[in-house]
Amino acid sequence: MIRMSKETDYGIILLAHFSQHRKGRKHSARELALENGLPLPMVRKILKVLAREGLLVSHRGAKGGYSLMRRGQRISVAEIISALEGPLAMTECVEAPGECRLEPTCQLKTAWQRINDTVLQTLSRMTLSDLTDPPPESVPFGGSDNRLVRIQ
Amino acid sequence: MIRMSKETDYGIILLAHFSQHRKGRKHSARELALENGLPLPMVRKILKVLAREGLLVSHRGAKGGYSLMRRGQRISVAEIISALEGPLAMTECVEAPGECRLEPTCQLKTAWQRINDTVLQTLSRMTLSDLTDPPPESVPFGGSDNRLVRIQ
DNA sequence: ATTAAATAGTACTAATCTAGTACTATTATA
DNA sequence: TATAATAGTACTAGATTAGTACTATTTAAT
Numbered sequence: 001m002i003r004m005s006k007e008t009d010y011g012i013i014l015l016a017h018f019s020q021h022r023k024g025r026k027h028s029a030r031e032l033a034l035e036n037g038l039p040l041p042m043v044r045k046i047l048k049v050l051a052r053e054g055l056l057v058s059h060r061g062a063k064g065g066y067s068l069m070r071r072g073q074r075i076s077v078a079e080i081i082s083a084l085e086g087p088l089a090m091t092e093c094v095e096a097p098g099e100c101r102l103e104p105t106c107q108l109k110t111a112w113q114r115i116n117d118t119v120l121q122t123l124s125r126m127t128l129s130d131l132t133d134p135p136p137e138s139v140p141f142g143g144s145d146n147r148l149v150r151i152q
Numbered sequence: 153m154i155r156m157s158k159e160t161d162y163g164i165i166l167l168a169h170f171s172q173h174r175k176g177r178k179h180s181a182r183e184l185a186l187e188n189g190l191p192l193p194m195v196r197k198i199l200k201v202l203a204r205e206g207l208l209v210s211h212r213g214a215k216g217g218y219s220l221m222r223r224g225q226r227i228s229v230a231e232i233i234s235a236l237e238g239p240l241a242m243t244e245c246v247e248a249p250g251e252c253r254l255e256p257t258c259q260l261k262t263a264w265q266r267i268n269d270t271v272l273q274t275l276s277r278m279t280l281s282d283l284t285d286p287p288p289e290s291v292p293f294g295g296s297d298n299r300l301v302r303i304q
Numbered sequence: 305a306t307t308a309a310a311t312a313g314t315a316c317t318a319a320t321c322t323a324g325t326a327c328t329a330t331t332a333t334a
Numbered sequence: 335t336a337t338a339a340t341a342g343t344a345c346t347a348g349a350t351t352a353g354t355a356c357t358a359t360t361t362a363a364t
Contacts (some may be wrong), residue, residue, distance in 0.1 A: 002154060002156075002233070002237065002240055002241075002242060002271075003241065003242060003243070003244075004154075004242050004243055005350095005351070005352085006351075006352060006353090007351080007352080009243060012260065013254070013258055013260060016259065016260055020259075028309085028310065028311090029310080029311080030309090030310085035257075036254070036257055036258075037253070037254055037257050038254075039352085039353065039354090040354095041352095041353060041354050041355080042352070042353060042354090044311080044312095045352095045353085045354095047311085048311075048312065048313080051311085051312090052312095058310095058311060058312085059310085059311080059361085060310065060311045060312080060359075060360045060361060061309075061310055061311080061359090061360045061361020061362060062307095062308060062309040062310055062360090062361055062362045062363070063309075063310075063361075063362060063363090064309075064310045064311060064360080064361070064362090065310075065311085066311085077267070081154070085153050085154065086153050087153070088153065088154055089153055089154075089155065090154060090155060090156050091155070091156055091161060092155075095153075101189070102165070102188070102189055102190075105187075105188060105189050106165055106188075107168065107284055108164065108165060108168055108283055108284070111278075111282065111283040111284075115229065115274070115275070115278065118274050119154075119271055119274060122267070122270050122271060122274065123267070126263075126267065130263065131260055131263040132259055132260070132263075157321095157322070157323085158322075158323060158324090159322080159323080180338085180339065180340090181339080181340080182338095182339085191323085191324065191325090192325095193323095193324060193325050193326080194323070194324060194325090196340080196341095197323095197324085197325095199340085200340075200341065200342080203340085203341090204341090210339095210340060210341085211332085211339085211340080212330075212331045212332060212339065212340045212341080213330090213331045213332025213333060213337095213338075213339055213340075214331090214332055214333045214334075214336095214337060214338040214339055215332080215333060215334090215338075215339075216331080216332070216333090216338075216339045216340060217339075217340085218340085
């Protein structure tokens, strides 16, 4: 169904939580799990990944926790997804050209590349802040910059 | 990784095969498996679904097979995906509003709805024919209709 | 120093989903 | 009547996902 995994789903919820507070503020795994109604071990696991991938800064020890590495406006949904699930690649040929057994006969590689790029572009234009402060109906993702974009 | 399932992947390959031949032409499961290098039982399974979902017409009996219900220009990638995997819904709240345990606290529902709509729009604009006759670089999906579209 | 509260790293398990197969029934052609 | 095809359904093995558990390390407070 092209469904987000729980890990990514929770990860986005967690980052949105950070984004709604002062940028430098630290949040512990326990606090985040509690306030968002998520299972603590999962929250722990996800925060570790997000820190390793450079979206969060970790602060060890008592009174420790995690804080956002960058502001919400500067973190895209695409980045979050790829931090938690690896690069967005709807088919094998997009991720690892040449490895799919079907490449010799399949004629869809170019098309998949384009579909993938379009989806990726969409998700790259959306930032964490867009998620929690949804722009008014008529304004496209990408915040204040109201340009028309060409789909391709 | 937001990867297509094999079933969908193969399904699109199969439909593209149909689309590259005369519209009314029948193809049997065996022929399709052979020519596209796909496992026969999978091809059988997929064709049944596509027929049930109204994308293919089945012709039973000897010399039977399947043919396209509509021309390739009139079948979108979104339709194919939803025939094989059910409705495109990146999160639970998009597919079944009210059923996710997290809805009371989660503030991302609107955002997911918008992301989902955007992706869906993209996939809806792409037709089977676009897949096999990739439009030149500068022309967006949607075939000859070269309009700009607003992302939202 | 010691304790407590936090993250880091890793390994594990159960349940679910996916890919692929098998089999029987039905239909249509020759 | 034999053969070649789809329809329907059930099954299986393997991979993935969701969630847990445990040990080590780090830091703050007392």
